[in-house]
Amino acid sequence: MSRRRTQPALTTTSFALLSHLALRPWSAYELAVERVRYFRYFWARAERGIYQELKRLDALGMVTAKKEYRGRRARTVYSITPAGVAALRDWLESPLAPISLEFEALLRVFAAPLGTVDQLKATLEKVRGAVAEMTAFNDAIVQEYLDGSAPFQHEAYVRTLVVDFLTDWMATIERWVDRTVAEVETWKDLSPEGKQERVRARLVAARSRRD
Amino acid sequence: MSRRRTQPALTTTSFALLSHLALRPWSAYELAVERVRYFRYFWARAERGIYQELKRLDALGMVTAKKEYRGRRARTVYSITPAGVAALRDWLESPLAPISLEFEALLRVFAAPLGTVDQLKATLEKVRGAVAEMTAFNDAIVQEYLDGSAPFQHEAYVRTLVVDFLTDWMATIERWVDRTVAEVETWKDLSPEGKQERVRARLVAARSRRD
DNA sequence: ACGCACATGTAAGCAGTTACATGATTTG
């Protein structure tokens, strides 16, 4: 007799999948690819996990699975059930998960005085590279919507609200890297001497950038 | 005989703790509070987990624990070891974890056409509230640095680089909410009609905001 | 006397990742 009830509740990841399935049936493979494409920058999950999650949704009656064949290659096509649609609608009213950011480079800036100026610069350059990749990806999406060639173009009126955010978000990181590299370029070492004077200007500038 | 070697490697969370311990000894409680204060917006972890992580760092020889008493109330004070410092320095050169954002509201925007305009507005208002809290917290930190009253003021020259990012990041979310609420206010329902025309303008504006 | 801040821990569980595993079809 177990003291805990194991409520196999749906997670936000479940709803991410269900919101795709609400538009049309998808194979697990298609979803893995598409989900990576659309959600990688604000709800990233490993491709592999999607197969498990879909089986779980099937077991919970949120989707139905159907094996299809192309030649002798099988694929499992999932469709949303009325229960799945109902769950999705309920989710739209449920409490919102807190915004969560994991940005290891900021942690390294904190610890930077233990290392070298070159290490700090290298960290910043890695961020620059990562953002460049993100931006290239995002720009391609923007272009698709401008061309009218994006999948689900009829959903563009809501989806571009997301693209709008992402464009700004990436630019925010990029600009921070630029400012910070410019500052660190003037440093010969990581001692506080001669560096504390700029603190006030930096904070005031950040504040005024906001207004 | 197990086939896997369980390498109890240090995680980024370990280094977050070690980077505080590199400055001075801390009690577990102090760290729980301080870490929440400083890292909550770019490397959030549950307070409770810090006690476990510190024990693990102790077992790995990265820190030493010492029981102290104030009256009969005990507290465990942790100090970093030379091995801990060495590990921290190595980390500064190791590969950087990818930037990871979890922003459920964007997922709900994707799924918005299944629900109502009011639900979408409510979601955006929740984000606005969350950002207001973040901003208030951040503003207090900024003020401390300006007053010179922040803990570890001598580290301000690096720490304010982080504060600089955070200020911009929060403003980015806020401005997106403002833009998006303004758009959604003009909507009577969630059909695509009459809404697709603004897509191009939105994408072009986002692009030009960046340059 | 009560409530808040100080102070610490454990056990169970879970969401998600990673490594391992297999095979079919298309394209160059």
Place this chain on the structure above:
DNA sequence: CAAATCATGTAACTGCTTACATGTGCGT
């Protein structure tokens, strides 16, 4: 005929959260 892409799954593990649990000391 090799490589890329299509296509799917499982077992083990792990980092972290949550619920549960237990006190002390101080201020009002």
